[in-house]
Amino acid sequence: MSAASARTPSLRARLFVLLVVPLVFVALASSVVRYWAAQDMSKDLYDDTLKVVAHAVAREVVLTKGDLVADALLDSLVGALGDPIFYQVRAADGRFVTGHSDAPVPSASLDVPGGTPVFFDSTYHGRPVRAVVLREFIADIDFDGWTTVQVWQTVTQRQALSLSLVGQSVFNLLLIVGSAAVLFWFGINRGLTPLTDLRSAVGLRSASDLRPIRRPVPHEVAPLVETINSLFARLREELDRRNAFIGNAAHQLRNPVAAIQAQAEAALTASTDSGRTARLDDLAQAARQLSRMSHQLLNFDIANEGRGDDLQPPADLTPLVADVARRHVPRALAAHVDIELEPAPEPLLVAGNRVMLEEAIDNLIDNGLKYGCAEGGRLSLVVERMGTMAALTVSDDGPGIPPEASEQVFGRFVRLSDDSDGGCGLGLSIVRAIAQRAGGDVDIVAVERGCTMRLRLPIAQPQGNGQSSAIGSMAAE
Template sequence: MRRGGLFRRKPFAGSLRLRLFVLIILPLVAVALVAGALRYWQAQTLSQTLYDDALKVVAHVVAREVIITQGDVVTDALLNSLVGVLGDPIFYNVSAADGRILAGYTDMPDDIIPADRQSSDPYFFNFIYNDRPVRAVLLREFIADPFFDGWTTVLVWQTTTQRRALSMTILKQALVTLALVLVTAAATVWVGITQGVRPLIDLREAVSLRSPSELGPIRRIVPNEVRPLVQTMNSLFSRLQAELHRRNTFISNAAHQIRNPVAAIRAQAEAALSTKDANQREARLLDLHEAASDLSRLSQQLLSLEAADHSTMTNVQPLDFTQLVADMARKTAPAALKQGVDIHLNAPEQGLTVTGNDILLREAIENLLDNSLRYGAVNGGELNLTLHRDNQRAMLFVEDDGPGIPKAASELVFERFVRLPQTSKKGQAESGCGLGLAIVRSIAAAHGGTCYVRNKEQGCCIVLALPLAGDSNVRES
């Protein structure tokens, strides 16, 4: 038994174009942010490298100036030149091997130089000077001069304002470039998406042109990703078109079939009202009753056919198919006895259980019996109902000894409003509208079964086959 889906994906609400744009742009923004952070780190590294190299050159210049002047201070002209090149104030301190300060500033913090520092390689470090962060370089040089007494230590430091300014300048330039690239990419992506979804807009226009009177397939060229959707829609249009055609045909045929009984009822009523003879009035009233009965039967069959075609198979339950057939045979027995027809039921001892709707299955069996009594056992005889199991199916054979159905019409009799030429034992055409067997087949199909004519030499045999409980494929919507 086919069940509906239990889990449904929540549909995406909003613009598909905007969704694609966001899905594409967000990764680009993330990449831009990562690139900006990386560029800032590179800018800091670059500015520090440049300024450290310059600071090292300044330390060498200060050392040479102090050596030349034998410990005199660096001239203001030289300091101004160095500051003009580097941008930040420069401070220096030159000390001899014994700790004597030979030249420079003496207010630097204590213990900023590691005590175990003996290497002659430049040593860069940071500290706070006058409440401002500074960058310093330490050089140790051996000077063979009595005044310097061997190893001389040169310490030069500088504020970091220009370093940070250079880093921010490089970062701003990088961000401007990334922003321009991002804006250009966003505009390009938006235009690309707009052009990319153009086939969907064309498809929407094609669908909007469809109407109940125009359900032809969509033949526009669409991308491969949308082609399955278009094929599904075309399949839906085809089914809708077939269903509308079926409904229109059904309504037209039903109106045509109802018109005759209604006209007959009106004619019989007028005749009964106009006659003065009591016997004729009684005869007309009997004809009126028969016409009303035919109209009632036709209305019931039309409703049954519509219910069978669009049944959602509610109230489905396991049913004893043998008991259903026996109940309907007892219900039909009085009408059969009036026609001189004997009904025989042959069923296995073990019951046949099917899964289905009780009302619809009773309607199907009743139509089979009515069809046999109306068109098969027209001159009396026997009506045999045989039940048996065939693999995983319950089989009902309804056999009569009447004129039978020609082999060429074995499928035609299941069409709606189709009646084969046939007369009753009174020589009159049998009443009916040709819906009985169509109803039976529709109900059988709704229960996962079938109904067909079984050829035989004498009489007619119609078979109703339904899957047994546990193997049913009941149709649901």
């Protein structure tokens, strides 16, 4: 397991937590609500019972003419309610009649209307109690008037009942949450089965098997599968391109390497100094050809990969062409070729990697000198604006290229004639790759004589931050 996967929880665990944690919070909230409801219910239940006891005490005292309530009645009441019961009866004139003389004293603001029981909380001998005060009008010779009956009881059983009800509720909620968690886990595992199948399908792919995934998946995962299939398609194309390039490169390099080996062996076996010198000259020439070929192979790979697309300020096309053409002046003079440069009347800024742009211009000029001006002549370089594009037109007065081969020459390792100078047919394909990477193109212009090639590059528009819009678009890609 990688460090990243160890830090990141699984999707299964994340879904489980997102489903179960809210359920637990709901259960806790329900338990709190249930606790308050249980307290209210036990309070109402015991208050109603306490009120009944107050009426029973009042009638018992009347019947017994002020005697104590019978022990059997008190025992039955305590057995029913669970907590000890205390009472006090006072006559209409406030005279103590029977019961406990140290009854809890209600607050002075407590209003006790006749015939209506009034409840209050208090303490009795340091223990919390619940009391009820009841005033009843009794027409009797001993109790003539409003007789006050006060009954109180400790609240231990009330609290026990509340806790019991809450405990039952919590147990039920825990049972529900536990059952739901098990069902959630089972459902998540079943719901994630398509993703597990997708993982298995991706795991079966390899560098030699990049077939698209055809397994049915949910609608939410379909865009991911489409993206994976698109990635597989691009990988297939890249692998095919790489394999073809490696095969062609190996084929092209085989002859120069064999020539170098043969020239080296011939130099070793030469019997005269002049013969050895001639063989060494041939060896040096073959090494230069191999160096040129390897350089072109590397540039072709860089141009196709876009590894030269690092952001640089836009450059004026005319100075670029002039700098590259200046390097070919000694060669042109030796071949009796006139190189003419017609600059643009205005700066034409083009975005891209300067080295790769110079490589494209160099290949165009080299192609013109090698094939169009092999026996002298004129090579024309024209820089101009064509709408939103900056164009470099390279014209020679050589034999030209047949119209049917105007696209073929931009392919890899394509040569229309035997190249004794060590070319490998990659120059124009490098130019096209660089141009297309920059948003332009290169093509052959139909002319009556010679060959004319035109390189077109988009003109970069300067922005307020000093960068160009073309650079910005490249960065967005």
